[in-house]
Amino acid sequence: MLELKHVSYVVPAENDSTETKEILHDVSLTIDERFVAITGPNGGGKSTLARVIAGIAQPTSGEIWLDGQNITNLGITERARLGISFAFQQPVRFKGITVNDLINLAAGKKLSVAEACEYLSEVGLCARDYINREVNASLSGGELKRIEIATVLARGTKLSVFDEPEAGIDLWSFGNLINVFENMHERQGGSILIISHQERILNIADKIIVIADGNITAVGNKDEVLPELLRSSAACPTLLQKLS
Amino acid sequence: MSLNDIQRQLLREIADLETVPKGAYNIRANGESAGRSTTANIDIVTKTDKPGIDIIVKPGTKNESIHIPVIISQHGLKEMVYNDFIIGEDADVTIIAGCGIHNCGDQDSSHDGIHSFFVGKNARIRYVEKHYGDGDGIGGKIMNPTTVIELAEGAVMEMESTQIKGIDSTSRKTEAKLADGASLTVREKIMTHGEQLAETDFAIDMDGEDCACHLISRSVAKDKSRQIFRSNVKGNNRCTGHSECDAIIMDDALVSAIPEITASHVDASLIHEAAIGKIAGEQLMKLMTLGLTEKEAEEQIVNGFLK
Numbered sequence: 001m002l003e004l005k006h007v008s009y010v011v012p013a014e015n016d017s018t019e020t021k022e023i024l025h026d027v028s029l030t031i032d033e034r035f036v037a038i039t040g041p042n043g044g045g046k047s048t049l050a051r052v053i054a055g056i057a058q059p060t061s062g063e064i065w066l067d068g069q070n071i072t073n074l075g076i077t078e079r080a081r082l083g084i085s086f087a088f089q090q091p092v093r094f095k096g097i098t099v100n101d102l103i104n105l106a107a108g109k110k111l112s113v114a115e116a117c118e119y120l121s122e123v124g125l126c127a128r129d130y131i132n133r134e135v136n137a138s139l140s141g142g143e144l145k146r147i148e149i150a151t152v153l154a155r156g157t158k159l160s161v162f163d164e165p166e167a168g169i170d171l172w173s174f175g176n177l178i179n180v181f182e183n184m185h186e187r188q189g190g191s192i193l194i195i196s197h198q199e200r201i202l203n204i205a206d207k208i209i210v211i212a213d214g215n216i217t218a219v220g221n222k223d224e225v226l227p228e229l230l231r232s233s234a235a236c237p238t239l240l241q242k243l244s
Numbered sequence: 245m246s247l248n249d250i251q252r253q254l255l256r257e258i259a260d261l262e263t264v265p266k267g268a269y270n271i272r273a274n275g276e277s278a279g280r281s282t283t284a285n286i287d288i289v290t291k292t293d294k295p296g297i298d299i300i301v302k303p304g305t306k307n308e309s310i311h312i313p314v315i316i317s318q319h320g321l322k323e324m325v326y327n328d329f330i331i332g333e334d335a336d337v338t339i340i341a342g343c344g345i346h347n348c349g350d351q352d353s354s355h356d357g358i359h360s361f362f363v364g365k366n367a368r369i370r371y372v373e374k375h376y377g378d379g380d381g382i383g384g385k386i387m388n389p390t391t392v393i394e395l396a397e398g399a400v401m402e403m404e405s406t407q408i409k410g411i412d413s414t415s416r417k418t419e420a421k422l423a424d425g426a427s428l429t430v431r432e433k434i435m436t437h438g439e440q441l442a443e444t445d446f447a448i449d450m451d452g453e454d455c456a457c458h459l460i461s462r463s464v465a466k467d468k469s470r471q472i473f474r475s476n477v478k479g480n481n482r483c484t485g486h487s488e489c490d491a492i493i494m495d496d497a498l499v500s501a502i503p504e505i506t507a508s509h510v511d512a513s514l515i516h517e518a519a520i521g522k523i524a525g526e527q528l529m530k531l532m533t534l535g536l537t538e539k540e541a542e543e544q545i546v547n548g549f550l551k
Contacts, residue, residue: 096548
């Protein structure tokens with residue numbers, strides 16, 4: 001179980017400025033369910049929250065606990081080794097490192113080509129075409145996104161965090177993406193935390209957390225949260241007019 | 245052939261050789277020939293006017309290899325060697341060169357070599373060169389290789405040069421002239437550390453119609469080392485030229501890239517790309533989220549980059 005206790009994250013408003021901007025304000029939440037979705041308007045603090053969980057950003061105040069252990073002061077590597085995986089919203093490119101290298105590093109052991117290919121097939125990539133390619137600019141955004149998800153699958157940890165996994169995956173039906181998450185849970189258990197705007201992902205969530213302006217504005221299942229979300233002031237007024 | 249353990253180790257590093265290679269070879273150890281073998285199609289002849297050898301490949305020779313490693317384990321040895329490669333028309337061969345220096349003394353050891361390639365019409369060669377130094381003496385390990393290439397019509401040459409470890413000072417010069425339809429590809433990999441200096445200098449004349457050249461240089465500069473990359477690719481006819489140098493800079497290193505492209509023909513198409521930068525923070529972070537430490541992540545990125 002992951003627990004955030006009164007987590008705040010404050011940055012300078014501008015470079016060298018003494019004024020500050022609060023990206024996350026007193027966020028407390030627990031993640032123990034199979035699927036938890038975090039949603040909310042752009043710039044609301046969702047990605048920052050994911051980065052705070054992975055250890056990429058250090059909270060200004062508050063604590064983070066994983067299965068009864070205070071991990072607030074642990075770095076990225078230590079948290080990864082305790083069982084937190086993180087799929088970046090914008091996957092990183094590497095010159096010279098192949099897809100196979102990356103999946104082996106993620107698995108933490110030498111995999112056979114067949115084993116590595118399985119993870120790629122799962123995310124809808126024809127494995128033979130990709131396994132020896134470099135994770136560089138020759139891959140499209142959508143391909144990188146799927147490889148990023150495959151690295152998290154290969155890790156098989158108890159908590160997997162995905163930052164907008166659907167972004168950039170145009171031709172791949174969301175049904176497949178949802179199957180990936182469901183298979184993943186079946187195989188490894190634990191919790192899957194997904195930052196998403198997609199209703200179909202919110203639909204499979206056991207719990208939805210809404211974050212706006214750095215605050216948690218709603219927590220609940222989809223029946224409790226979704227109607228309110230669509231009516232909230234954050235939704236586009238023109239769109240709402242059309243809907244009514 | 246009698247080599248001691250240090251010499252055997254050097255041979256492993258530069259040529260992946262455990263024993264005597266197959267095919268033609270000439271092994272030079274501490275300034276003297278330590279073994280030679282020729283084949284029906286490949287002759288190796290000692291020069292009479294200056295140190296060095298002529299390697300003569302008969303026209304039409306296919307799928308043969310030539311190993312010409314140089315190893316120096318005697319400190320204070322300085323040598324200048326001239327090797328000429330005369331590759332007959334339509335031949336297709338692989339040449340593995342390389343130089344290893346083990347210096348545990350206090351005097352500089354150096355190997356300067358001028359390799360000249362005369363590649364006949366429609367011949368293809370792959371030339372692999374690896375430089376390596378070790379030994380804990382304070383004497384410098386110095387290598388200054390010069391490669392002069394003449395590609396006849398339709399000739400194809402691929403050159404791979406690697407200097408990953410232990411060479412204190414190197415100045416590498418590569419000159420090439422390309423005739424009609426000739427093609428030259430050079431892949432260079434350099435890693436410097438400590439206070440090492442590596443200079444590399446390319447001068448390519450694309451004289452023939454429809455000839456092509458690709459220069460790809462990747463380097464990593466660590467500690468207080470310095471690297472200078474210079475290239476001048478001249479398009480004197482209808483041709484395509486592409487050069488790129490991509491460097492990772494770390495610690496207190498200095499990297500300088502001075503590319504030049506010159507076209508003197510309206511149908512010459514020339515491109516140069518140059519980039520110098522540190523390892524991106526995002527790259528380190530991604531690998532750390534996979535459970536690697538920062539140091540392990542750095543090693544993976546550097547090894548991948550130079551692979």
